[in-house]
Amino acid sequence: MPAESEFGGRVALVTGAAGAAIGSTTCRALASFGAGIVVLDNHERRTNETAEALREAFDVPVMAAAADIGDRERMAETMDEVYDEMGSVDILVNSAAINVQGSIFDFDPEDWDNVIAVDLTACWWLIWRTIGAMRDRQWGRIVNVSSVAAYLGGNGREGPYAAAKAGxxxxxxxxxxxxxxxxxxxNAVAPGLVRSKWVDAQAEYYESFRAETPLRRHAEPEDVANTIAFLCSDESAHITGQVINISGGWYLTP
Structure with a gap:
């Protein structure tokens, strides 16, 4: 794991940051090692609440940025605001995503377009928007949150999501x-099922997934957030271009 205060003076932008699972947990993990945090999420109330909780828990700069990453015009404005308030982004975590499930026989092409826009195109755009300044400073860390769905064809029910994550x-x-x-x-991380309120509410449905997982449990948000922090730290200094599977071995099962 990162050394204490390793990210001191660095600024981390996390998308999907106000969600109760990976996003907000990643914010806490990076803040605990000294990074200033940009909480970027499309839910304004939760974005402000998450930012305030980080300010209370950690002595780091925190900015709340409420925006839909799929809205290019609004994101251009938001990134200008981020650079004005926080300075250049050193660490980018592309965590935000949407998923529309269904059969290809019944799918609405507009849903395909929306999933690709948020889960793939917006991630590329944010990399493009931040990587130039990283090059100028000769330091940058980017972690994309992918999914084991990228290897599984979306299990025949989430094709757009799987295609976006493979991309x-x-x-x-x-x-x-x-x-x-x-x-x-x-680098990227590819979680399987991560425990959340949504997964817990459908525990009976997901029990078979848990039972088929070699480690016999779903991932906790901390499992993913700690891996992201590791990939941003000097502990992983010679790792780049990798997709780290965080599924407890679930993708291995037939």
């Missing part, structure tokens, strides 16, 4: 190749 894995590798000479490391 995000390739964006990760491409950015790692270009960023490497400038001390910019780019």
């Amino acid at each position: 995000l894995n390739e964006v990760t590798r491409g950015a790692a190749i270009e960023g490497g000479p400038h001390n910019i490391r780019v």
Whole structure:
């Protein structure tokens, strides 16, 4: 794990940051090692509440930024605001995503467009928006939150999500190749099921998934957040372009 205060003076922007699972937990993990945090989420109330909780818990700069990452015009304004208030972004965590499930026989093409716009295109745009300043400073860390769905064809019910995450894995590798000479490391994490209120509410349905997982449990948000923090730290200094599977081995099961 990172050394104490390793990220002191750094600024981390986390998307989907006000969610109760991976996003907000990642904010806490990075703040605990000294990073200033930009809480970026499309839910304004939760964004402000998450930012306030971070200010109370950690002695780091925190900015609440309520915006939909799929809204290019609003995101351009938001990033200008981030740079004005917090300075350049050193650490980018692309965690926000949407998922519309259904069969290809019944799918609305507009749903496909929306999923790709948020889960893939917006992530690429944020990398593009931040990586230039990282190059100028010769330091940057980017972690994309992918999914085991990228390897499984969406299990036949979440094709757009799976396609977006598979594309995000390739964006990760491409950015790692270009960023490497400038001390910019780019990696991804690919969780399976992560315990959340949503998963807990459907515990009976997901019991079979848990039972088929070699480690016999769903991931906790901390399992993912701690891996993200590791990938941003000097403990992973020679790791880039990788997709780290965090599923307890679930993707191995037939």
